[in-house]
Amino acid sequence: MRKTLLAILTTSSMLAAFSQPSTTGISIIPTPVSLTRGQGYFTLPGAISIETRDQQSLQQTITDLQTHLDAATGRHTLISKPGAPAAAIHLILNKTPDATLGNEGYDLSVTTTGIHIKANKPAGIFYGAQTLLQLFPKEIESRTAVGGVAWQVPIVTIRDYPRFGWRGLMLDVSRHFFTKQEVKDFIDEMVKYKYNLLHWHLTDDQGWRIEIKALPKLTEVGAWNVKREGRFGGFVAPSPDEPRNYGGFYTQDDIKELIRYAKDRFVDVLPEVDIPGHSLAAIAAYPELSCTEGADKYKVNSGEKFMNWYAGGFSAIIDNTLCPANEKVYPFLDKVFTEVAALFPFEYIHVGGDECAKNFWEKSDAVRQLMQKEGLKNMQEVQSYFEKKVEKIVESKGKKVIGWDEILEGGLAPNAAVMSWRGIKGGIEAAKMGHQVVMSPTTFVYLDYMQGDAIIEPPVYATLRLNTAYSFEPVPDGVDPSLIKGGQANLWTEQVYNTRHLQYMVWPRSLAVAECLWSPKEKKNWNDFVRRTEATFQRMDIQQVKYARSLYDAGFTAKKDPTAEDSLSIELFTEVPGLDIYYSFDNSNPDNFYPKYTHPLTVPKDADMLKVITYRDGKPLGRQLDMPINELRHRAGVKNKPVPPID
Numbered sequence: 246m247r248k249t250l251l252a253i254l255t256t257s258s259m260l261a262a263f264s265q266p267s268t269t270g271i272s273i274i275p276t277p278v279s280l281t282r283g284q285g286y287f288t289l290p291g292a293i294s295i296e297t298r299d300q301q302s303l304q305q306t307i308t309d310l311q312t313h314l315d316a317a318t319g320r321h322t323l324i325s326k327p328g329a330p331a332a333a334i335h336l337i338l339n340k341t342p343d344a345t346l347g348n349e350g351y352d353l354s355v356t357t358t359g360i361h362i363k364a365n366k367p368a369g370i371f372y373g374a375q376t377l378l379q380l381f382p383k384e385i386e387s388r389t390a391v392g393g394v395a396w397q398v399p400i401v402t403i404r405d406y407p408r409f410g411w412r413g414l415m416l417d418v419s420r421h422f423f424t425k426q427e428v429k430d431f432i433d434e435m436v437k438y439k440y441n442l443l444h445w446h447l448t449d450d451q452g453w454r455i456e457i458k459a460l461p462k463l464t465e466v467g468a469w470n471v472k473r474e475g476r477f478g479g480f481v482a483p484s485p486d487e488p489r490n491y492g493g494f495y496t497q498d499d500i501k502e503l504i505r506y507a508k509d510r511f512v513d514v515l516p517e518v519d520i521p522g523h524s525l526a527a528i529a530a531y532p533e534l535s536c537t538e539g540a541d542k543y544k545v546n547s548g549e550k551f552m553n554w555y556a557g558g559f560s561a562i563i564d565n566t567l568c569p570a571n572e573k574v575y576p577f578l579d580k581v582f583t584e585v586a587a588l589f590p591f592e593y594i595h596v597g598g599d600e601c602a603k604n605f606w607e608k609s610d611a612v613r614q615l616m617q618k619e620g621l622k623n624m625q626e627v628q629s630y631f632e633k634k635v636e637k638i639v640e641s642k643g644k645k646v647i648g649w650d651e652i653l654e655g656g657l658a659p660n661a662a663v664m665s666w667r668g669i670k671g672g673i674e675a676a677k678m679g680h681q682v683v684m685s686p687t688t689f690v691y692l693d694y695m696q697g698d699a700i701i702e703p704p705v706y707a708t709l710r711l712n713t714a715y716s717f718e719p720v721p722d723g724v725d726p727s728l729i730k731g732g733q734a735n736l737w738t739e740q741v742y743n744t745r746h747l748q749y750m751v752w753p754r755s756l757a758v759a760e761c762l763w764s765p766k767e768k769k770n771w772n773d774f775v776r777r778t779e780a781t782f783q784r785m786d787i788q789q790v791k792y793a794r795s796l797y798d799a800g801f802t803a804k805k806d807p808t809a810e811d812s813l814s815i816e817l818f819t820e821v822p823g824l825d826i827y828y829s830f831d832n833s834n835p836d837n838f839y840p841k842y843t844h845p846l847t848v849p850k851d852a853d854m855l856k857v858i859t860y861r862d863g864k865p866l867g868r869q870l871d872m873p874i875n876e877l878r879h880r881a882g883v884k885n886k887p888v889p890p891i892d
C-alpha cells in the first residue's frame with residue numbers, strides 16, 4: 246500500500262515536473278510579476294537579427310542588445326525589415342495599450358522560433374530587454390567573444406510591471422567626486438535591475454559640483470578641497486599651504502550630457518542642492534551668505550571634524566548653514582534654482598533640509614530679529630520659514646520641491662514631497678497630511694552602512710545587512726499607498742574614495758532594494774533571492790563589477806551569560822541558509838575539520854580570540870573573521886579581561 250502510494254506520488258510529481266518545468270536556473274532580479282517556463286530553449290541562429298517597426302524610438306534597446314550579442318557571440322546582429330517573421334528578436338510597441346502594463350511593463354515570450362518583447366512604451370521594451378539578457382547564459386555579459394557557449398534562452402512567458410514608479414538610487418558626488426564617465430557607469434549598472442531614478446547629491450560641505458554660471462565661485466572655490474585618505478571625518482585640519490586641488494565639478498554641458506545619457510536609459514535625474522545645512526562649500530565661496538562673523542575664513546571641508554555628533558543630536562563647530570535671516574541668501578538661491586531648473590527636466594528638485602545645525606542661528610541677532618518679525622517660536626519654525634521661501638523660489642521655476650524629512654519640522658511647505666530617511670516616521674506623518682512620500686529609511690536602504698561585522702568591513706558607524714535590506718517595505722501599515730511614490734537606496738560617500746568601493750557598497754544590497762521596489766510584495770522570497778543573487782554575482786564577475794560577499798560571512802551575537810558571572814554567551818549566525826560555521830578559540834585558523842557551530846558558545850577560560858569561517862558543501866565560502874573576545878565582551882557589556890602578552 247505504502248509502496249503503491251509512493252509509486253503514484255513519484256509518477257504524478259514527475260509528470261507535474263514534466264508538464265511544468267521548474268524555474269530554477271532562471272535568475273531574474275527583480276523577480277517578474279509572472280513567469281511560466283515551457284519546455285526547452287530557443288537557440289540563437291548563426292545570423293542574429295532584431296525586427297521592429299519602431300526602430301527610432303527603440304534605438305537604445307536595440308543598441309544595448311546588439312552590443313551584448315555582438316561582443317559575447319562574436320557575431321554581427323542585423324536589423325531585419327519591419328515585419329520579417331524569421332528574426333530572432335522582435336520588439337513590438339502595442340498599438341492598443343495594455344492598461345496592466347502601464348508605461349514600464351512588458352510581455353516577454355520566448356518560443357522555439359523566436360523572442361518577442363511587447364510593451365506600451367519604449368521603457369517597457371527596454372526593461373523587457375534587461376530581463377532577456379538575464380535569461381541568456383552569463384557569458385552574454387562578456388565584452389569579448391566567448392567560444393563554446395550554447396547561446397540559448399529558456400522557453401518562457403513573462404508578464405512584468407513595477408510595483409512603484411519611483412525606484413531610486415542616490416549617489417553623493419560631494420564627499421568624493423565621481424567623474425562623468427563614472428556616473429554613466431553607475432547608470433549602466435542601475436538600469437540592469439530596472440532602477441529609473443538617479444538622485445544626484447550635488448552639493449555638500451565637501452564640494453559644490455554643479456556649475457552655476459551666475460555664481461562662478463561656487464565651483465572655482467567650492468569644488469575643491471585637500472586630498473586626504475583614511476577615516477574621513479577625523480582628518481587633521483589642512484594647513485593653509487596645502488593645495489586645494491582635489492575634487493571637481495560638472496559643467497553645464499557635462500550635466501546636459503549625463504541627463505541625456507540617463508534619459509536614453511529611462512532614468513530621471515533628481516538634482517539635490519542640500520540647504521540650509523550641509524552648505525559649507527557654498528559659504529566658502531560666498532561667505533556673505535552666513536550669519537556668522539569670520540565666515541570669510543571658512544574653507545571647503547576636507548574630512549576634518551567640524552560637527553559634533555552625539556546621541557540624539559548634533560551641533561556645528563563652524564557654521565555650515567545658509568542664514569535664513571540673511572536677505573542675500575534668497576536672491577542667491579533664485580540664481581541657483583533658475584539654472585538648476587533650466588538644466589534638469591525632472592519635475593522635482595531636492596532641496597535637502599537634513600541635519601541643519603541651529604547652534605549658530607541661536608546666537609545670531611539677525612535670526613532673533615527674524616523670529617520676532619515673523620512670529621517664529623523656535624529654530625524648527627525658522628527652518629520651516631526658510632523651506633517655505635525656498636519652495637516658492639523653486640515653484641516659480643516650474644518645479645516641485647522634495648526634501649529630507651526634517652522639512653516637516655516647524656511646518657511643511659504646502660506642496661512639498663518628503664523623503665523619509667530617519668526611519669519611516671516622517672513618511673507616515675507626511676502621508677497623513679496628504680503629501681507625496683519617497684521612502685528611504687536608514688534602517689533598510691542606507692548603502693554607506695557596513696554590510697557585515699565591523700571586525701571585517703571597512704568601518705562606518707552602522708550596519709545594514711543584505712537580509713535587512715531585502716525586508717524593506719515602502720508602504721507602512723495604515724498609510725494610503727497612493728501617496729507612497731516609491732523608495733530609494735542612498736550611497737553617501739564620505740568613506741567611498743573610488744568606484745570599486747562604490748560598487749562594493751552598492752551591490753548586492755541594491756539588488757535587494759530593486760526587488761522591493763519593482764516586484765510584487767508576495768513574490769519576495771529570501772532563499773530564492775539569495776540563489777538569484779549568487780547567479781547575478783557570476784554575471785558581475787564577467788562584467789568586472791565589484792560586489793560585497795559579506796552575506797557569506799558569519800555574524801556574532803554576544804550576550805551576558807546569566808548563569809555565570811562576568812561570562813559571555815556567543816551566538817553565531819549566517820544570513821544565507823545552508824552554511825556551516827567552523828570555529829576556534831586557540832588562535833589557529835579554523836577549517837571544516839574544526840568544531841562546527843551548533844549551539845551558543847561559552848568562552849574557554851584563557852581564550853582571547855574567536856575565529857570563525859563559513860563553509861558550504863565542504864568548501865570555504867565566507868571570509869575568516871578573527872574576533873577578539875574582549876570586543877564581544879564590550880558589545881555584551883561585560884567587563885574586559887586583560888589580554889595575555891605574547892612571549
Ligand code: ACM
Pocket residue numbers: 599600649666
Ligand atoms: C541624510 O542621511 N542626512 C539625509
